[in-house]
Amino acid sequence: MYITPFPGLGSRAQVSENGGVEPMWSSDGRRLFYRRGTEMWEASIAGPEPVVASRRILFQSRLSGGMPHTDYAVMADGAHFVAQVPRPVPQGAIVVVNWIAEVRARLASASH
Numbered sequence: 001m002y003i004t005p006f007p008g009l010g011s012r013a014q015v016s017e018n019g020g021v022e023p024m025w026s027s028d029g030r031r032l033f034y035r036r037g038t039e040m041w042e043a044s045i046a047g048p049e050p051v052v053a054s055r056r057i058l059f060q061s062r063l064s065g066g067m068p069h070t071d072y073a074v075m076a077d078g079a080h081f082v083a084q085v086p087r088p089v090p091q092g093a094i095v096v097v098n099w100i101a102e103v104r105a106r107l108a109s110a111s112h
Contacts, residue, residue, distance in 0.1 A: 001014070001015045001016040001019075001023055001032075001034060002015060003015055003032065003045065003050045004050065005049065005050060010049055010050075011049055013045075013049075013050040013051055013052050014052065015032055015034070015045075016034060016036060016041065016055075017055070018036065019036055020034040020035065020036045020041065021034065021035050021036070022034060022069075022070040022071065022072070023070075024070050024072070024073070026074055026078040027074075027076045027078065028078070029045075030044060030045055031043065031045065031078060032045060033058075033072075033074055035061060035072075038060050038061055038062070039057050039058075039059075039061070040057070040058045040060075040061045040063075040072075040081075041055060041057055041058065042055065042056055042058050043055040062086065063085065072084070
């Protein structure tokens with residue numbers, strides 16, 4: 001991934017090494033978060049001409065990815081994330097028959 005100043009022309013800076021997806025800026029515009037595989041990365045950006053001052057892995061993620069949008073959001077403090085985490089699909093169904101009678105019986109026994 002690369003960043004470049006906008007508007008106007010300027011030099012571009014390489015943010016990610018070996019690829020990255022789902023970039024999202026911090027609220028102060030000084031950090032760019034992105035995913036690479038199962039890793040969540042943070043790149044610190046400095047100067048009016050974009051320069052990557054540092055980059056580091058924040059944590060391993062279980063985000064599903066593969067969508068044309070991010071599966072996460074960065075909170076204003078830049079330290080907390082909200083994410084869609086994939087859940088396993090149930091392998092069967094549970095069918096409860098006559099559940100109203102069961103609820104009535106439990107309510108009746110609880111009131112005594």
